[in-house]
Amino acid sequence: GAVVSQHPSRVICKSGTSVKIECRSLDFQATTMFWYRQFPKQSLMLMATSNEGSKATYEQGVEKDKFLINHASLTLSTLTVTSAHPEDSSFYICSAAIWDSRNQPQHFGDGTRLSIL
Amino acid sequence: DAKTTQPNSMESNEEEPVHLPCNHSTISGTDYIHWYRQLPSQGPEYVIHGLTSNVNNRMASLAIAEDRKSSTLILHRATLRDAAVYYCILRDGSGSQGNLIFGKGTKLSVKP
Numbered sequence: 001g002a003v004v005s006q007h008p009s010r011v012i013c014k015s016g017t018s019v020k021i022e023c024r025s026l027d028f029q030a031t032t033m034f035w036y037r038q039f040p041k042q043s044l045m046l047m048a049t050s051n052e053g054s055k056a057t058y059e060q061g062v063e064k065d066k067f068l069i070n071h072a073s074l075t076l077s078t079l080t081v082t083s084a085h086p087e088d089s090s091f092y093i094c095s096a097a098i099w100d101s102r103n104q105p106q107h108f109g110d111g112t113r114l115s116i117l
Numbered sequence: 118d119a120k121t122t123q124p125n126s127m128e129s130n131e132e133e134p135v136h137l138p139c140n141h142s143t144i145s146g147t148d149y150i151h152w153y154r155q156l157p158s159q160g161p162e163y164v165i166h167g168l169t170s171n172v173n174n175r176m177a178s179l180a181i182a183e184d185r186k187s188s189t190l191i192l193h194r195a196t197l198r199d200a201a202v203y204y205c206i207l208r209d210g211s212g213s214q215g216n217l218i219f220g221k222g223t224k225l226s227v228k229p
Binding site for chain 2: 004006034036043044045046049091093094095105106107108109110111113
C-alpha cells in the first residue's frame, strides 16, 4: 500500500524556535498534501491543503505566515512552524493524495509531536 | 460537507464481531462514505470506503443502507489491535479534491 513518511516523529524545543516537519510520499506521486493538527483528546483539524508547485490554501483561522508550507516536488511537502510558542504544541499530521482521486483514500504519516517549552 | 453522527464510544470483546454505526442523513448522491481509524499516537489509517454497494476488504466490511442515510463498519473478529478511534467521513466525489473533515469518531475499546 501507499506509504507516507513523516519526520521527525517528535520535537522538543525552546520557545521562539522555528521547526520544520517533512512529509514524503515514498511510493507514489502526491499532487496534493494536507496538513492537520490535533490537540489532546480532540479530533484532527485541517490546517491547509498543498498542491505541488502552487501556494497552499489555508483554513480559516490558520496563520499562513506562522505555518509555512512548501510543496516543491511530487513527493515532498514541508511545514515550518515559525517562532513556535507553547500554544503551538500539538500533534501535526500530514496526508497525501493523488490529484483527481477524490474517491480514493488519503494516506497519512505517523505524525509529529511538537512540544514547545 | 455533509455531517456524520457516530456514538462517542463502544466496547467489544476480543474475537467477537463489532458493528460501528454511522448516520449521515444529509448525504448527497455524489458523497462517498469513508472510514478511517486512528490508533493512539499515530496518524489515521484508511479502513474502507464505498458509494452504494456493500464493500469488503481484508480489514473490514462496510454495509450501506439502501437509502444511504446510514452505514455500518463491521470488524468480523475484533482483536486488541483494533482498539482505536474510528471516523466515518463523507467525501464529495464530484467537487473539489475532497479534503477529509474529521468529526469526533467512535472510540472502540476491546476487552480480552
